[in-house]
Each structure stands twice: as structure tokens, then as C-alpha cells.
Amino acid sequence: MLDQLDQRLRQLIKEKHWNKLTNIQEMSFKPITNGHNTLIIAPTGYGKTEAALFPILNKMLHEDVKPVTVIYITPLKALINDLLHRINWWSSRLGFLVNRKHGEVPQKEKNLRLKKIPHIIVTTPEGLEIDLDWASRFREYYKNVKWVIVDEVHELVSSKRGTQLSILLERLKSFIGYDFQRIGLSATVSDEEKVAKFLFGSSERKMSIIKLQDTRNFEIKIRKIKNDSIMWKNAAELIHQLIEKPTLIFTNSRFSTERLYEELEKLGNTEIYVHHSSISKDLKNLAEDELRNGNAKAVVCTKTLELGIHVGDIKKVIMLRPPTSVSSFLQRLGRSGHIVHGIPKGEIVCFYDFDVMEAFALYISAIKGKIEKPIIDDGLDVVARELLGMILQYQKINIDDAYNIIHNSYIYRNLKLSEFMELIEYLAKNNIIKIDNGYLKLGYNFFKIWRFNKDSKSGWGKEFSEFFSLINNDETFTLKYNGVTVGEIDAVYVYKHVRANDIIRISGKLWKVMRINLNKSTIDVTPVNEGEGEIPIWKGESTSKSSIIVNSIKNIIKNFNKYYPVMKNILDKDAMDSLLKILSEYKEQSLNIPIDNIIIVEKREDDEWIYSTLIDEKIANTLSHILLYLVIKKYTLNAFARSSIYGFSIKGTPIDLLKEVVNMDDNKIRKIILKSILRSPLYIATLKEIQPSFGKISKINLKEDRFLIKEALRQTLKRYFSIKKTLEFINKIRRQEIRIIYVDNPTPLSEAVLSHAQIRPWLLDLNVSIYQALKGGAYTVNELSEVLGISPKSLENKLKQLRRANNKYKVTSFVDVDSRENRWCLYEDFISIVKSEEYYSSFAPLNQNEIFIASLKSGDNQVEVIFKPKDLLNSPDEILRKIPFNNIEEVKVREAIDTSYQFSQKYYHVGKDIIIYLLLNAVAYLQSLKYS
DNA sequence: GACCTGCTGCGGGGTG
Secondary structure, three states: HHHOHHHHHHHHHHHHOOOOOOOOHHHHHHHHOOOEEEEEOOOOOOHHHHHHHHHHHHHHHOOOOOOOOEEEEEEOOOHHHHHHHHHHHHHHHHOOOOOEEOOOOHHHHHHHHOOOOOOEOOOOOHHHHHHHHHOHHHHHHHOOEEOOOOOOOHHOOOOHHHHHHHHHHHHHHHHOOOOOOEEEEEEEOHHHHHHHHHHOOOOOOOOEEOOOOOOOEEEEEEEEEEOOHHHHHHHHHHHHHHHOEEEEEEEOOOHHHHHHHHHHHHHHHHHEEEEEEOHHHHHHHHHHHHHHHOOOOOHHHHHHHHOOOOOOOEEEEEEEOOOOOOHHHHHHHEEOOOOOOOOOOEEEEOOOOHHHHHHHHHHHHHHHOOOHHHHOOOHHHHHHHHHHHHHHHHHHEEHHHHHHHHHOHHHOOOHHHHHHHHHHHHHOOOEEEEEEEEEEEEOHHHHHHHHHOOOOOOOOEHHHHHOOOOOOOOOEEEEEEEEEEEEEEHHHHHHHOOOOOOOEEEEEEEEEEEEEOOOOOEEEEEEEOOOOOOOOOOOOOOOOHHHHHHOOOOHHOHHHHHHHHHHHHHHHHHHHHHHHHHHHHHHHHHOOOOOOOOEEEEHHHHHHOOOOOOOOHHHHHHHHHHHHHHHHHHHHOOOEEEOOOOOEEEOOOOOOOOOOOHHHHHHHHHHHHHHHHHOOHHHHHHHHHHHHHHOOOOOOOOOOOHHHHHEEEEEEEHHHHHHHHHHHHHHHHHHHOOOHHHHHHHHOOHHHHOOOOOOOOOOOOOHHHHHHHHHHOEEEEHHHHOOOOHHHHHHHHHHHHHOOOOOOOOOEEEEOOOOOOOOOOOHHHHHHHHHHHHHHHHHHOHHHHHHEEEEEEEOOOOEEEEEEEHHHHHHHHHHHHHHOOOEEEEEEEEEOOOOOOOEEEEEEEHHHHHHHHHHHHHHHHHHHHHHH
């Protein structure tokens, strides 16, 4: 191939001291030169960027090209920065200008591109979105584009960002009126054809897929630690021995990252860093730099370091607990042995017996080359957003033209015009667009939702910059030390758990909370050296395990003897014992392992029914939601379910509800599934995510917003549930192809089910939501308002109503003497809150002997009780005797000498059962005012 | 205990 390259390019290759080109560079040259749309598949580190670049630069040297000639798209800002230098090295020497564009490029640098138009622009999907929608001058230069390169296609293909990009490419094609050449760069994927079609869309060019047979081997060891009360310490001790400088230690959560670091630190480890998405950028950069410089012994990280950023040569990868998919397993493993002939070296450290099964299943699947197929997101919210983008671009757009552009995208090739019209009508109803003689224009709600003005924080709406991105963010608090950001915590966690003087562990350090600024959503902290810090819990989306893992586990159990020799090589003794233990426990109970045709049912003492069987997680999720729906309808609100690949469970029913489900007809089950999804937090989250795209900001109305509800339901179903597979599963039970066996003793898989999180329903009934939010704690109106997403004012009114209630939803309030704020709690929880340490000072008078007067009212009855604080503690019955009614509508407390009522405290709608504590609260509060 | 990613353009006015 070298001989076909222009002399100037050949000279540069010589200058780089490249003796030869990599295989993938050789193989890609011809198809790209011939103008084919080309998908290049090879692992990281094989020079894919140059494989795409060489033939293009070669052509650019000979053709009359005008800037902008090439758009290079990649999903990460860090990659853009890397690529800029890499591409610029070649192109600047050939006389072509390169420019980058992402949110953190300084304004000065951004402005340059209009003065000197670049030949090659490197940006994100969002960057292209901005340019097409909004950059009215620069986008004119896009009319010269001949090539579009999309990097990390595997990363984009199954996300909304990829869907967005697929429409953007069709918009670009329509805008410039030229079928530009598309080149994709990807890591190993399972469904290459589909990925190629996704990328190439409506282009009529021939297509080529260039794939490097990945013959790289890898070394893997699966280990198990003892999961007793000090399992984190055990894990750290083992990992400490396994580390070979430099090592990447992957965990599956931000919490685990911090927790493991804590224990590694206790073992005296230095030169170890923490890396995850909630750590400040500077600290992340430090960790990356130290890796590259060879100073870091190890970095404990989440998926942040799984993606393509170069972090130097990694000697070894340790995974704390198995990752949830084969592709993630391979990506993590691939971070080590980065030199082309290096062999990746990995360790999986397991906590539980079933971790060992999963780890081995991952290994077997990886060896066999079984990788998860991409699931393309076909959300209509993306269509809506792109439609709005097109209107921004053209001011107005013909409905048919808009439809054709969307329809050209591979993802929406089956979208019917009627469905498109339904979408348009819904957008028009929300006044985010208006329809004018077959043309679409922006409606007056557009700039209400996507605000330009950052300061007008009041009310609803999002910042205009967010319009260009389909990534959602939950509310967070930023931790600041001396004004410098050190990390981030979920807002809900802050409201529920963080208070002044608490010690928090984040970014591998301990911080004391000095001040919580609710308005700015920041927390001022200061570093401390000792004490036990609490690690915050971040609530992410649930990560489900791929069905490849489930099937692989089934296969391994069925053919245990066949796999045994491999196992002996890869598992350490403890891991091996774990696997054998699972098998022998079933044997001891004379049970078959529930892999294909058995469900083992156990009822635990607390009314939790566990159905264990290896199962597709979507089926488990669907079944558990059906059961949850039935329990709530029939028995109790205090119910929850669990679902996992090891089975599912339901708590709160005295009878086996699965039996009832099996006896229902399919239509009824279908209806229940839909109803149960409408109550699931997963649906609520989807709804929240997509509704701004449709211009919906006010309260959702079941009739008016049918389109939105239907779409949210469809997306939730597609992502997390499966009606078809669930009905098939139930049918197998009916036909007794799946047998149900009841047992009394715990079995290994049921223990695995129990280790999964509880799914609680989200009820639209406000009383219930408040009940759920308050349960077990005491909160201010503002805190609750954030948790529930209801305005503080209406929430306060609701709480005042509930104060009068005479049922389990009844609430009450008291003053938090430390913060002087009113706190609300469930009436049923009040006494346990009084007795908790947290609010001790709110019920502890400072002076026992001062005299107070309480005036109590009930209807027309009224009494005054004179008391000393010590009476409340020593002889409460005497005080109670003086109160002639059980329900006290109003209590007013003041100090006897304060005849002006200058300081008094009131309570409403309380029973005699808690009045003593409220009097204590009033006294503690009034005295705290007086003595401070 | 449950991952990650990104996020105005253009031109006019002022200052040195």
C-alpha cells in the first residue's frame, strides 16, 4: 500500500520511524480510496485513526478540496484533545488545518475557526448538533464536506447519542446535497452488519467492513475472598498482593471504588488513586497523569477508565466483582497489554459464590466470542429534538421534507408518516412548534423551555445549552473546599443523610461538612485526617446483566465435567470451592439446580416469597412487577419485589401469588403488566427524561398527554421488560414444562436473589408518596419538596392536611432545635424519632426548673396546664390527667413569666399519646432561644 | 447497593 501513497505522506511515515503500516491500515486503504462507506473493526491501539486518515489525506492532496473537508466525530472530550494532536501532526505538515470543538474549548480558540476555516474539524455528536442548529455562518462551510469519520461507533450505537447522530448525518447529507463518504471506527462488536447500516444510513455508496481477526489471547484468574463482616478488608488484602505497577482496578460502582480505596489506604498503600464520574476533573486528571508518568501504582476506577482515553501501558487489570456484560469484560481486560503483542492480564475478585459463576461464564463467553448485540434506541424524543433542531436551522421546514430526512435514518426506516404526524400534532398541542400551511415553525413555548437566560432560575425550563445534548443529569450537590470543587453527591442523598459536621469520604479523602448551601447546591467542606467517613451512595440506573451470562451459566452447569479442567486452571481454590459448594448444597437437599425447567419456591418468615431459577432478567423484572402490583392491590402498601438473573421475589403476601398469575388469561396478564409498569420508578424516570423534548413541562394529564405516556411506556418496556417472553415463560409453567417445587430450607440461588435491591412501587397517590418519603425519618419541607418533586408551598399545605388525618398517613411536626427548622415526620414514627440520638437535643430541656404554661384547645374546650420541664420527665401522668380530651387541636406553649407571648411555640392536631414529647420540644426550643 | 458520556454563535461595543 505504501507505494500507492503520495510521496509527501510517505516521507512523514518515514519521519515517524514507522517501518510498516499495521494490518488494519493496509486493509482499509483500498475500500476507502474506492469511495466505499467503510466500517473498521479492531481493538484499541491498532492505529484505526490513521487507517481512516491516510487514504483520505492521500486523496485530499490530489483533489481540489475546500474546507471544511472532513468531520471527525468522537464521543469524549478527552479523545478530541488527544486526536487533535495526533491528526494535526500529519495534516499540518501537509498543509491542512485542524480544529477542535467541544464544550471546554476556550472561546478564543472556538472563534478562530471562522477566521481560518479548518479542513478537518474534530468534535462530538453534540458539537455537530450545535453547528447544524445554530452556527449559522460556520455551517455554510460544511457544504464542502466530503468525508465523515465516526470514532468509537460501538460506544454510540446503542445510546440516544448514537440515534441523535444517525439523524444528524441525514440532516447533513440533505443540507449539503452530497452523499459524503462515511467511515466508522469500532472495537469488536457482535452485529457488524447492523452497526454498519446504522452508520451508513441512506448513503448509496458501496459498503465495506474491514475487520481484524482478534487473535489476542488473554490470561485470567478468578479468585474468591471470604464474605464475612470484614470482606472489604479481605478484598483489599488480596488486591494489595495482586497489584503489579501500574494496575487498573475496576469496580461496578462509585461506592465500591471509594470503599476499596479506604481499605487499601489502611494497608499503607500510597501511589494509589481514585477515578469515577463524581470526582472533580482536576483530581481525575491527576490520576490519569500519574498513570501515564508511571508514578501511579494503581488506580481504582469505574467505567470512566473503560473508554478509550490513553493511560499508558497497564500491566494488569483487576476487576472487583464481575462486570455485567461480556463487552465490558473485554473492554476492561483490553486496557492492559496495550502494546500490539502484549497479552492482557486480568483478575476477577469475587465476593459471593454466584460472582464466581458469573466470572467464569464471562470468561467462557469471551473465549467463544459471544458479545452482547447492540440494542438501538429508537425513541421519538430524539426525533422531536431533531425536528426542533431543523426548525432552528431553517426557521421553517416543510413537513414532508422533515419526514424524509428522519425516515432516511436507518433507525427510523420503519417510521410511518401517520406516526410522524401524531408526533407533530402532539408537539403543536404543547405549543413548542406551530403548524403553518404544511410548514413547521417554532412555537412560543420553545424559548420558555430552553431558556437563554441562566439567571432566571425560577420556575421550570432548562438551559438552552442542554438542548443540544440527549444526556440527562440528576440534581447533584458540588463539594467545595476553599471554592475548589472536590466532588459531587446526589441531591436526594444530601437531603436524606448529609448534615453539618458530618464526615464524608470522597475522592479517597475525608471531608468535614461545614455548610450546606441549598440555593447554590454546594457543600463547603474542609479536609480532616481522622474519623470514620461515610461514603455517599449514588443512585444510578440499574444495570442489568446480559442474557449471554445467564445462558452461559446454564451451559456450564449442564456440562460441568467438560468445563472442569478449564475451571481448575482459572479458579483459585476458594473460588473452586464456591462453585462446588453451590452444586453440593442442591445435592444435599436432593434438588436439581433450577436452570431450565424448575422454579424453587421458598417462603421466608417475613412473608417474602423467593422464586429461584436462572432466568432472563427482563422476564424476572416483568414477573416481579406483576406480583408487586397484585400485592399492593390485595394486601399491603408495605411491599417490595426483587428481580435478578437468579430469580425474583415478592414480599407482603400470605399466599403464593405466582400460582394466581399462572391461572389468569394472557390478556389479563398483559393488562396487569402495563399497569404495573406505570407504577414503576423506571417508567417515572423515563417520563422525566423524555418529556422536555416534547415540550411538556406542566403536570401530565392522562387524556391530554396520551402520546407522551404511550411513548414513555414503550421505551420503558423495551429497555427493561418483555411481555412476549414473560407470557411464554408462564405458558411453560401451565404446560408443566417448568415445574414448581416448594422447599423449606434456603438454597444458594435464593440467597443470590435476596442480595439484590428491593423494588418499591411509585404511586401517583400523593399521600402514599409522602408516606414513603417520610417513613423512618424527619424532614424539612424543602428537603421533602426536592425528594418528591412537589413545590414547597403545596407540599406544606398537603402536610397540614395530613396533620388532621386519622390514619397511617397522619403526620406531625416538631422544631429541630439545632437548626431551628420545622421537621415533619409520620405520626407513627414520632416516638422512635424522639428517642433517636439524632434529635436528642430537640427534646432535652436546658433548665429543668423554669415554669411554663401550655394552653390546649379541643373544640370549645380549653385548658391551661402549668408545668416545669422536670415534671414532664418525672411525672408525665400527672400532666396528662389535667388534659380532659384525647385530640388536641392546638397547643400553645410559653414561659410563665413571658406574659407578652413574645416567645411561644404552637402545635396542631396532636394526640394525648405524644403531647408530653411535644411539650419537651417546645421547652427545649424556647430555652435554646433564650440562652443563645 | 446501582456504570458513563456532553452542554450557545455571532457581531457589536468597549478598552488598551
